[in-house]
Amino acid sequence: MARVLSLQIDDARLSDLETWHAEQLAGLFRAHGEDFYDWLPWEGFEDVEGARGFIDSFTRGRGEGTRRLYGIWIGDELVGGTLFPSINARSRIAEVGVFLAASARGRGIVTRAVAAMLDWAFAERGLHRVEWRCAPGNLASRRVAERLGFTHEGTLREVFPVREERQDLEVWAILSREWSGLPPRR
Known part of the structure; x- marks a missing residue:
């Protein structure tokens, strides 16, 4: 079974999203979906059933070693997430993605969360390459x-x-050889 990740980032916490978080995820997408859907290829998580199905697909993937989904909390509020929508152990390649409520942006949370994910991908999983895909207009x-x-x-x-x-x-x-860890904060 895959190790559960939990990491404190200043006042934010990064940890695995589990089925019992479906109501929080649905609430996050109800409140911020219009903003998220400008940049995401999927939608339909405003209801608990859709959110639960999304989380469950990642829970299965976590068990198989093919996907990971983490929530980002500030206090008790789910404000976003980071994910590996695909991890290919054979080719040693993964893709990383993120979503974050506007109210939590500009604090370096996503940068530090993804840095922790890269540490895990390269050091623990032995991946060779991690890809980041985004729309050209998604400047953040x-x-x-x-x-x-x-x-x-x-x-x-x-x-x-x-x-x-x-x-x-x-x-x-x-690439793994290019990753030397998170640069110092300015």
């Missing part, structure tokens, strides 16, 4: 990738379905 996401040392490798044209429209998707990546 791009800045986090840059801050963490990801390299922009190119843009996939009209591959990203958002609200029945196809958008471009930038591909960023970092």
Whole structure:
């Protein structure tokens, strides 16, 4: 069974999202979904059943070693999440993603959460490469990738379905030999 992650980041906490968090996840998407759905290829988590199905798919993936989903809490409030939507042990490649309520942004929480995920991916899982994909207009996401040392490798044209429209998707990546940990905070 995969080790459960729990990490304190200043006043925020990063830990595995579990089925019993479905109501909190649904509430987060009800409150912030319009903002999230501008950048995410999936939707439909505003109700508890949809949120539970989403979490359960990651719980199964965690057991199989193919996916991970973490919640970000400030106090008792779920404000976002980070995830590995895919982990391929054979090729030693994973993709990382994030979502965060606007009220929690600008504090470095996502940068430090993803840094912890990269530490885990490279040191504990022995992965070779982690990819970051984001829409070209998602400047906050791009800045986090840059801050963490990801390299922009190119843009996939009209591959990203958002609200029945196809958008471009930038591909960023970092290799295990390039990862030296989180740079000091400025």
